[in-house]
Amino acid sequence: xxxxxxxxxxxxxxxxxxxxxxxxxxxxxxxxxxxxxxxxxxxxxxxxxxxxxxxxxxxxxxxxxxxxxxxxxxxxxxxxxxxxxxxxxxxxxxxxxxxxxxxxxxxxxxxxxxxxx
Amino acid sequence: xxxxxxxxxxxxxxxxxxxxxxxxxxxxxxxxxxxxxxxxxxxxxxxxxxxxxxxxxxxxxxxxxxxxxxxxxxxxxxxxxxxxxxxxxxxxxxxxxxxxxxxxxxxxxxxxxxxxxxxxxxxxxxxxxxxxxxxxxxxxxxxxxxxxxxxxxxxxxxxxxxxxxxxxxxxxxxxxxxxxxxxxxxxxxxxxxxxxxxxxxxxxxxxxxxxxxxxxxx
Ligand SMILES: Nc1nc2c(ncn2[C@@H]2O[C@H](COP(=O)(O)OP(=O)(O)OP(=O)(O)O)[C@@H](O)[C@H]2O)c(=O)[nH]1
Ligand SMILES: [Mg+2]
Ligand SMILES: [Zn+2]
Ligand SMILES: [Zn+2]
Numbered sequence: 001x002x003x004x005x006x007x008x009x010x011x012x013x014x015x016x017x018x019x020x021x022x023x024x025x026x027x028x029x030x031x032x033x034x035x036x037x038x039x040x041x042x043x044x045x046x047x048x049x050x051x052x053x054x055x056x057x058x059x060x061x062x063x064x065x066x067x068x069x070x071x072x073x074x075x076x077x078x079x080x081x082x083x084x085x086x087x088x089x090x091x092x093x094x095x096x097x098x099x100x101x102x103x104x105x106x107x108x109x110x111x112x113x114x115x116x117x
Numbered sequence: 118x119x120x121x122x123x124x125x126x127x128x129x130x131x132x133x134x135x136x137x138x139x140x141x142x143x144x145x146x147x148x149x150x151x152x153x154x155x156x157x158x159x160x161x162x163x164x165x166x167x168x169x170x171x172x173x174x175x176x177x178x179x180x181x182x183x184x185x186x187x188x189x190x191x192x193x194x195x196x197x198x199x200x201x202x203x204x205x206x207x208x209x210x211x212x213x214x215x216x217x218x219x220x221x222x223x224x225x226x227x228x229x230x231x232x233x234x235x236x237x238x239x240x241x242x243x244x245x246x247x248x249x250x251x252x253x254x255x256x257x258x259x260x261x262x263x264x265x266x267x268x269x270x271x272x273x274x275x276x277x278x279x280x281x282x283x284x285x286x287x288x289x290x291x292x293x294x295x296x297x298x299x300x301x302x303x304x305x306x307x308x309x310x311x312x313x314x315x316x317x318x319x320x321x322x323x324x325x326x327x328x329x330x331x332x333x334x335x
Contacts, residue, residue, distance in 0.1 A: 004215055005247050013133050020129065028124065032133065037276045039246055086275050086309070096308055103276065105134060105250070110127045 006040055009105070010048035010063075016107055017058055022114075027061040029111035035102030036070045036084070066108065070101045137251055140219035144226065144254025148237065154333070155237040157253050159277060160261030161270070162243030165287040167195045168320035169261065170238055174202035176323075176330055182233055186225045187240040188217040195240065205229050216247035219254055236333065245274040257282040264288040268298045272305040279309050283316065283332060290319040 013032065021027050030049075034040050042065040049063040069082040074090040074097035086099035132138060148155050160166050170185060177183055184205035187195045196208030207225040209217060222239065239255060241248040249258070260281035262270050265288055271278050278284070284306060292299070299317075306315060316332065318325035 004213075005244075008214065008216070008247065009133060009250075012136065016131065016133060016135070020127070025122075025125075037279060038250060039274075039276050087272055087305070096304070098308055099275070101275070103250070103280070105132060107129050107131045107133055109129060112125050112127060114122050114125055 006044040006048045007052070009040065010045060010052045013049070013063075013107065014052045014056065014058065017061075017110065018056070020107075020110060021058060022112060025112040025114040027058045027110055028113050029062045029064055029109075030058075031064045031066065031108040031111075033066045033068060033104055033106045033108050035068050035104040036086075037101040037103040038105055040065075040067075040105075042067055068102055068104065070099045072097045072099050074098075134251065137219045140223050141252035141254040144219060144222055145256075146254075147226070147231075148254060148256065151231055151234075153231065153234055153237050155239065155255045155257070156333070157239045157241055157248070157255035157258045158261060159241045159245065159248045159258060159281075160243065160263070160287075161245050161266055164243070164261050164263040164266060165320045166240045166243065166261055167198055169285065169287060169318065170199055170240060171202055172320050172323060172326060173238070173329065173333075174199065176326055177236070177333075178202070181236045181333070183236045183238060184229050184231075184234040185238045185240065186217075186222060188221070188242045190215075190242060199240075205234060211242055215242055215244045216251050217241050217253060218251050222253045245270070245277050249276045249280050259283045259285060261285045261287055262302070264291045264295050264297045268302040269305070271302055271309070275309050278306050278313070281310065281313050283314050285329065286315060286317045287320055289317040289324055290322045 017030055045065055046063050053059045070086045072083050073080045074094050076094035077092040089095045090097045158166050185199050186207050188209045188211050189195050193208050196206050200206045207228050209221050209225050258281050260277045316328050
């Protein structure tokens, strides 16, 4: 299923990548960094990416999603760790350690196959 | 890699929604300059966003000078409901779009006599996910949850809970009839956002609306 929530993000990203892409060369890979707070699904982002770039100059480029996980801090035992989900119990028995995550949504890099002049 | 070519990695650090955020900043500057307090109301479909605004507009009559922008996928129904209580209502049809974007608000503001307004409500499209990530230029984000959605919805939508300046828990009149665990809802909110106020309200009975109106007036 194409995640409609990811679709508008992919559209904004495609416009941004087209602005940055050098005239000579082909965009091979697009790297983004996404905070877990955004709740975006990497797989849905990649499928949306394929759909919005289809038939454009950046078609076939790979979207590489660096999903930054939740960080969980237990106030009972002092342990901190990362988790893909916010609500997790601690091994020490504390049922509700504190989850924090970022909401960043950044274009981090483009990888370009340059054409020989 | 193509024959004879080379591969280069270009590092960038740029927000993906930069273009939206720039328009939002223009909206924010204009609203602030005019002294208009603005609220982006975000909640699930059917949580009672329009009902809450109807009773809020009724309560504000003669006291504040409100305007409303209302985002809806396909119909004009919410706009028509609100127009009975407020003469400055702009319906924004989003079509496929599951959230409002700053440029839609920018255009809609052009259709309002802003000199005659001191309070702006924006009813976002019914959805707890995307609206949170798209800045519109509002002064405050208000998250609306309702009892009929179940007490796990704060935990399932951490971005809204974290980003909200105020949470409203609507349909509180139904508390005796549902198995909604009010303290479990609040515990989930507190883990994600220790400071956000939570106001229990009922758009239909008017319960708790005083506290909400006071919050708007502060
Ligand atoms: N019992 C009760 N019902 C309510 C309350 N608030 C809203 N409702 C009912 O909930 C239903 C949905 O209300 P709306 O105001 O249309 O909800 P909405 O969030 O604007 O919905 P969309 O714009 O479609 O996303 C209506 O039948 C309302 O009468 C409340 O406080 N108590
Ligand atoms: Mg509505
Ligand atoms: Zn969406
Ligand atoms: Zn622990």
